[in-house]
Amino acid sequence: MPEFLIETQEQLDCLTEWWKAELGLENWEIVASLVDRKTTRGNHGNCEAVEEKNLAVIRILRARDRSSLEIGDALDMEVTLVHELLHCRLAAFNGRAKGDHKDICQEQAVHALSKTLVRMSRKRRSKPRCCLPTPPS
Numbered sequence: 622m623p624e625f626l627i628e629t630q631e632q633l634d635c636l637t638e639w640w641k642a643e644l645g646l647e648n649w650e651i652v653a654s655l656v657d658r659k660t661t662r663g664n665h666g667n668c669e670a671v672e673e674k675n676l677a678v679i680r681i682l683r684a685r686d687r688s689s690l691e692i693g694d695a696l697d698m699e700v701t702l703v704h705e706l707l708h709c710r711l712a713a714f715n716g717r718a719k720g721d722h723k724d725i726c727q728e729q730a731v732h733a734l735s736k737t738l739v740r741m742s743r744k745r746r747s748k749p750r751c752c753l754p755t756p757p758s
């Protein structure tokens with residue numbers, strides 16, 4: 622995947638709105654922010670979703686705290702955002718505990734789907750995605 626950085630809160634808000642509509646999350650209130658590595662506990666992002674209230678807080682690891690040496694598309698922040706939004710979409714299907722079978726399978730499915738969705742959206746050039754430029758695929 623090509624490098625894709627989200628540098629400002631404005632860009633993050635714009636892309637979050639675009640993906641919310643694409644994923645059918647218009648009735649959710651989702652606040653996304655760019656944070657440091659300590660806040661994400663070393664992850665590329667995290668999501669706290671309250672399914673009953675359609676509320677979520679998403680934190681995305683900021684660009685300068687990412688390393689290109691990491692596995693898993695370290696520099697594609699859009700994939701991270703879509704990954705965390707999919708967790709909202711799938712909140713009702715969460716496992717009981719972190720690391721249980723359901724949790725691990727959901728993480729793997731969310732990971733694969735987020736990459737595919739981002740890749741497909743970048744090919745669909747007829748419709749502008751948001752204020753951010755589409756990277757070359």
Ligand SMILES: [Zn+2]
Nearest residue numbers: 704708728731
């Ligand atoms: Zn996840």
